[in-house]
Amino acid sequence: AQSVTQLGSHVSVSEGALVLLRCNYSSSVPPYLFWYVQYPNQGLQLLLKYTSAATLVKGINGFEAEFKKSETSFHLTKPSAHMSDAAEYFCAVTVSGNYQLIWGAGTKLIIKP
Amino acid sequence: DAGVIQSPRHEVTEMGQEVTLRCKPISGHDYLFWYRQTMMRGLELLIYFNNNVPIDDSGMPEDRFSAKMPNASFSTLKIQPSEPRDSAVYFCASRKDRVGVETQYFGPGTRLLVL
Numbered sequence: 130a131q132s133v134t135q136l137g138s139h140v141s142v143s144e145g146a147l148v149l150l151r152c153n154y155s156s157s158v159p160p161y162l163f164w165y166v167q168y169p170n171q172g173l174q175l176l177l178k179y180t181s182a183a184t185l186v187k188g189i190n191g192f193e194a195e196f197k198k199s200e201t202s203f204h205l206t207k208p209s210a211h212m213s214d215a216a217e218y219f220c221a222v223t224v225s226g227n228y229q230l231i232w233g234a235g236t237k238l239i240i241k242p
Numbered sequence: 243d244a245g246v247i248q249s250p251r252h253e254v255t256e257m258g259q260e261v262t263l264r265c266k267p268i269s270g271h272d273y274l275f276w277y278r279q280t281m282m283r284g285l286e287l288l289i290y291f292n293n294n295v296p297i298d299d300s301g302m303p304e305d306r307f308s309a310k311m312p313n314a315s316f317s318t319l320k321i322q323p324s325e326p327r328d329s330a331v332y333f334c335a336s337r338k339d340r341v342g343v344e345t346q347y348f349g350p351g352t353r354l355l356v357l
Contacts, residue, residue: 170350170353172333172350173285174348175345178343178345219285225343228292229287230346234284235284235285
């Protein structure tokens with residue numbers, strides 16, 4: 130079985146600062162990993178996904194994530210935060226042949242002016 | 243493409259009433275998922291369909307909840323009778339059935355309040 134842990138239900142950064150949202154996974158087989166973003170009163174939107182190709186994955190809006198097997202991590206980063214990045218971010222995992230996503234609890238990103 | 247369409251966007255009802263939520267998946271998508279999102283429990287998968295057939299409904303909280311997919315372009319989630327603890331945002335998502343890792347596309351959600 131797979132599981133996902135997102136460290137920190139809330140993360141606050143200043144505008145222009147580095148964004149780091151943490152995601153650790155557990156899986157007995159090679160995982161596929163996703164980051165989704167949810168803006169207020171909207172549905173979830175895919176930011177990026179890891180599908181066993183390059184370990185550094187680039188997504189939309191300047192975000193990227195690095196798959197580290199040794200650390201079972203898939204942390205999301207952005208070099209410089211914008212006010213428009215304020216949203217909730219979800220990490221999810223699945224494996225080949227499984228159509229369900231296992232979701233983390235979400236991390237709310239707060240951007241300080 | 244119009245994306246996943248859900249209706250209504252907001253629903254306020256009284257305890258005991260029947261509630262029907264509707265979803266139109268993206269054309270050509272073979273899988274449809276119903277989720278519920280609350281502050282307490284986060285994002286929960288309720289049920290999902292493949293080619294209009296329910297595959298896993300283990301997430302459906304109780305018999306008051308039922309879901310149908312009469313054709314490839316329409317699905318409903320019904321709650322009868324509704325209770326205040328059903329208040330949540332309900333999302334529908336769809337994806338293609340292809341080899342590899344396909345993305346789930348989410349609708350905007352239905353915000354349900356049961357008084």
